[in-house]
Amino acid sequence: MSDIPSIEELAAAVRSGDRRALARAVTLVESTRADHRDDAARLIELLAPAAGGSFRIGISGVPGAGKSTFIEAFGLHLIAAGHRVAVLSVDPSSPASGGSILGDKTRMAELARRPEVFIRPTPSGGTLGGVARRTREALLVCEAAGFDIVLVETVGVGQSETAVAGMTDLFLLLLVPGGGDELQGIKRGIVELADLVLVNKADGDLAGAAERAVEAYRNALTLLRPRTAGWHVPVAACSSITGAGIAAAWDAMQRYRETLTASGELAARRAGQAGEWLWGETAEMLLERLREHPGVRERLPQLERAVREGALPPTVGARRLIELFLGETGGAGRLNHVAIAVPDLEGARQAFARLPGASVSAPRPLPEHGVTVVFVALPNTKIELVTPLGERSPLRSFLEKNPGGGIHHISLEVPEVRAAAAALAGHGARVLGDGEPKLGAHGTPVLFLHPKDFCGTLVELEETADL
Numbered sequence: 001m002s003d004i005p006s007i008e009e010l011a012a013a014v015r016s017g018d019r020r021a022l023a024r025a026v027t028l029v030e031s032t033r034a035d036h037r038d039d040a041a042r043l044i045e046l047l048a049p050a051a052g053g054s055f056r057i058g059i060s061g062v063p064g065a066g067k068s069t070f071i072e073a074f075g076l077h078l079i080a081a082g083h084r085v086a087v088l089s090v091d092p093s094s095p096a097s098g099g100s101i102l103g104d105k106t107r108m109a110e111l112a113r114r115p116e117v118f119i120r121p122t123p124s125g126g127t128l129g130g131v132a133r134r135t136r137e138a139l140l141v142c143e144a145a146g147f148d149i150v151l152v153e154t155v156g157v158g159q160s161e162t163a164v165a166g167m168t169d170l171f172l173l174l175l176v177p178g179g180g181d182e183l184q185g186i187k188r189g190i191v192e193l194a195d196l197v198l199v200n201k202a203d204g205d206l207a208g209a210a211e212r213a214v215e216a217y218r219n220a221l222t223l224l225r226p227r228t229a230g231w232h233v234p235v236a237a238c239s240s241i242t243g244a245g246i247a248a249a250w251d252a253m254q255r256y257r258e259t260l261t262a263s264g265e266l267a268a269r270r271a272g273q274a275g276e277w278l279w280g281e282t283a284e285m286l287l288e289r290l291r292e293h294p295g296v297r298e299r300l301p302q303l304e305r306a307v308r309e310g311a312l313p314p315t316v317g318a319r320r321l322i323e324l325f326l327g328e329t330g331g332a333g334r335l336n337h338v339a340i341a342v343p344d345l346e347g348a349r350q351a352f353a354r355l356p357g358a359s360v361s362a363p364r365p366l367p368e369h370g371v372t373v374v375f376v377a378l379p380n381t382k383i384e385l386v387t388p389l390g391e392r393s394p395l396r397s398f399l400e401k402n403p404g405g406g407i408h409h410i411s412l413e414v415p416e417v418r419a420a421a422a423a424l425a426g427h428g429a430r431v432l433g434d435g436e437p438k439l440g441a442h443g444t445p446v447l448f449l450h451p452k453d454f455c456g457t458l459v460e461l462e463e464t465a466d467l
Contacts, residue, residue, distance in 0.1 A: 007039050007042045007043050007046065008046065010024065010025060010028075010043060011025075011043055011046035011047055011144075014047060014141060014144055014145050015047070015050050015144055015145070015146075017145055017146050019118065022118060022141065022142070022145045023120075025043060025047075025141045025145075026120055026138045026141055026142075028040050028043060029043065029044065029134050029137035029138055029141060030122060030134045030137075030138060040137065043141075044137055044140060044141075047140060047141055047144035048140060048144075050143070050144040051140040051141075051143035051144045052140075052143060052270075053143060053148065054086075054139075054142070054143045054147060054148050054149060054150045055148065055149050055150070055169060055170070055253075055257055056139065056150050056152070056167065056168040056169045056170070057149065057150070057151050057152070057168055057169065057170050057171075057172060057253065058152045058154065058164035058165060058167070058168035058170070058171045058172065059071065059151060059152065059153045059154065059164075059172045059174060060153075060154040060164060060171070060172070060173060060174070060190065061173060061174030061175060061176075061200075062174075062175055062176060064176060065174040065175055065176050065200055065201075066174070066176070066200045066201060066240050067153050067174055068089070068108055068153070069200075069240040069241075070174055070198075070200055070238070070240045071087060071089075071108060071111070071151055071153060072108040072109075072110060072111040072240070073240040073241075073243055073246055074151075074240075074246055074249070074250070075087065075108070075111045075114075075117055075151070076110065076111060076114075077243070077246050077247060077250060078149055078250070079114055079116040079117060081250075083116070083148055083149045084116045084117075084146060084147045084148055084149070085116065085117045085118075085147060085149045085150075085151065086117070086118045086119075086120070086139075086142035086143075086145075086147035086149070086150045086151070087108070087111075087117065087118070087119040087120065087150075087151045087153065088120050088122065088135055088138055088139060088142070088150065088151070088152045088153070089119065089120065089121045089122070089153040090121075090122050090135060090152070090153060090154055118142060118145070118147060120138060120142075122134075122135065122138070133284065135152060135167065136167050136277055139152065139167065150168075152164050152167065152168055165193045165227075166273055166276055166277075167273055167277070169257065169260065169266060169269070169270075170195045170196065170253055170256055170257070171193050171194055171195050171196075172194070172195070172196045172197075172198065172249075172253075173190060173191065173193075173194035173196070173197045173198070174198050174200050175197065175198070175199050175200065175213065175217065176199065176200055176201050176206075176210075176213075177199060177201065177202075177206050177209035177210045177212070177213045191220070191221070191224060192224050192225070192226075192227065193227055194233060195226075195227070195228060195231065195233060195256055196233065196234055196249065196252055196253060196256065197217055197221070197233060197234070197235040197236075198235075198236055198237070198238050198245070198249055199213045199214050199217065199235070199236070199237045199238070200238055200239070200240055201239065201240070201241075202237035202238055202239045202244065202245065203239040203241050203242050203244065207237075210237040211237060213237075214235050214236060214237050217235045218235045221233050221235060228256075228259070228260065228265065229263075229265075230259065230263065231256060231259055231260075234252045236248060236249065236252070289325075290321065290322075290325050293324075293325050295324050295325070295415075295416060295419050296321055296324055296325055299320075299321075299324055300321070303317045303320060303321060304317075320415065323415040323464070324415040324416060324419075326415075334412075334413055335381055335410065335411070335412060335413075336381075336382065336411040336412060336413045336442075336462050337375070337381060337382035337383060337384045337410075337411045338381070338382075338383055338384070338407060338409075338410050338411070339383075339384040339385075339386050339407070339408045339409045339410070339411065339460070340383060340384070340385055340386070340405060340406065340407055340408060341386050341387070341395055341398050341399055341402065341405050341406060341407075341408040342385050342386070342387050342405040343387065343399055343403065343404070343405055344387075345363060345372060345374060345385060345387040346363075348374070348385045348387075348405070349363070349374050349385060352376045352383060352385065353376075355376070355378065357378060357379045358376050358377065358378055359376070359377040360374060360375075360376050360377075361374055361375040361376075361377070362374070364441065365389055366389065366440075366441060367389060367390070368438055368439070369389075369394075369438065369440075370388065370389050370390050370392060370393035370394055370395065371386045371387065371388060371389050371393060371395055372386070372387050372388075372389045373385065373386050373441050375441070384411070384441065386408060395408070407457075408458060409448065409451075409457070409458035409459060409460050410457060410458075410459055410460065411440075411446075411459075411460040411461075411462045412459065412460070412461055412462065413462055413463075413464050414461050414462070414463060414464070415463070415464055416463060417437050417444075417445045417446060417447050417461050417462070417463040418437065418445075418447075420461050421435070421447045421449070421461055424449065424461075428453065429449050429450070429453045429454075430449065430450040430452075430453055431447055431448070431449060431450075432447075432448040432449065432450055433447075433448070435447070437463070440460070440462055442462065444462060444463045444464065445462075445463045446460055446461060446462045446463070447460070447461045448460050448461075449461065
């Protein structure tokens with residue numbers, strides 16, 4: 001983008017219909033480079049007010065249905081009627097290079113030469129659902145550039161080739177005569193999503209078979225509920241070679257759009273799609289951030305190995321990854337316990353044993369910390385009773401100031417104590433001692449944070465149990 005002075009100027013050029021700017025804008029929003037994502041987000045923000053005015057048509061079909069040939073014939077019909085057409089064609093990705101395998105521009109040669117048409121082949125990148133991850137953004141860019149019909153061609157038809165229905169107004173399912181086995185191999189889910197079914201290649205020797213296929217599909221659709229109330233899904237034959245049925249298909253699409261607009265369902269559907277987009281994008285971004293996180297990258301091989309070997313359930317492994325991610329960004333887990341310094345450990349032990357539901361442990365000396373501890377387990381948390389051990393116990397100065405005892409610290413669980421302390425130190429919290437964790441009462445590493453940084457409260461960070 002070095003020869004484009006600013007994202008604002010690029011957006012203005014797209015809105016003016018500049019085709020080179022449009023191509024660059026789509027390239028930007030499709031980019032997977034981290035340094036392009038902020039620019040892409042700003043570009044979409046600038047273009048969004050000018051988007052939304054097109055008729056969005058998703059096109060999917062069985063392998064060999066002639067989707068690209070149909071799109072060329074259909075696109076030529078649309079521009080003859082005065083429309084500007086954008087075609088977002090999602091091709092299978094090469095497993096070696098990641099690029100498109102088929103290259104739709106070569107299969108829509110006549111349509112690609114027309115100035116009223118913009119064709120953009122995009123590799124799927126392994127994304128499920130028949131569309132690329134950034135197809136929605138590319139669609140908005142095309143709308144902002146003034147294209148009033150946007151066709152989204154999916155990779156193909158299958159169990160996952162339904163995401164296109166979540167970003168378009170009308171979902172067209174393109175089929176071919178099947179020699180008497182028309183219904184074999186067609187997934188019920190995608191048929192239920194179809195708003196229009198066309199049997200292509202209804203010409204020559206296949207004309208009769210196409211009509212029989214139309215009748216078979218019509219009968220099958222009577223057993224399914226259409227996704228749009230009040231709309232009976234049309235099934236018709238067409239030929240991309242002769243053009244037969246193309247005009248009738250466009251008439252059916254316009255009737256469908258009018259039906260949805262009049263009932264208010266079109267606006268409601270787009271609002272729902274926007275909400276789904278929000279959560280889908282949020283999930284994708286969180287997954288990217290999680291995978292890129294240094295702590296997650298470090299621990300991921302160990303967790304994956306434990307899961308693969310059956311030593312760790314996948315649900316527990318997933319929780320560990322999330323806790324690790326949140327912990328290393330400064331978050332903390334649940335409260336582990338509240339520690340109370342007491343001058344008389346046995347007396348305190350007997351007093352807290354009277355609490356409802358309390359279970360009191362035996363005293364346990366911790367010479368490394370200079371204390372003896374007793375844990376009082378309650379239904380929803382624990383209380384740690386601590387008393388000095390040895391003349392040099394750091395707890396003695398606390399009890400000199402508070403001879404009757406009192407709350408000494410609170411303990412918070414974190415996935416990795418060093419990482420959590422470092423993240424908090426980045427926000428100004430001070431780690432006591434030399435910064436090296438010691439083993440706490442539960443046998444896991446602990447660190448303490450200066451009480452002056454937490455309103456006079458000493459905070460202990462306690463690492464949760466490892467694998």
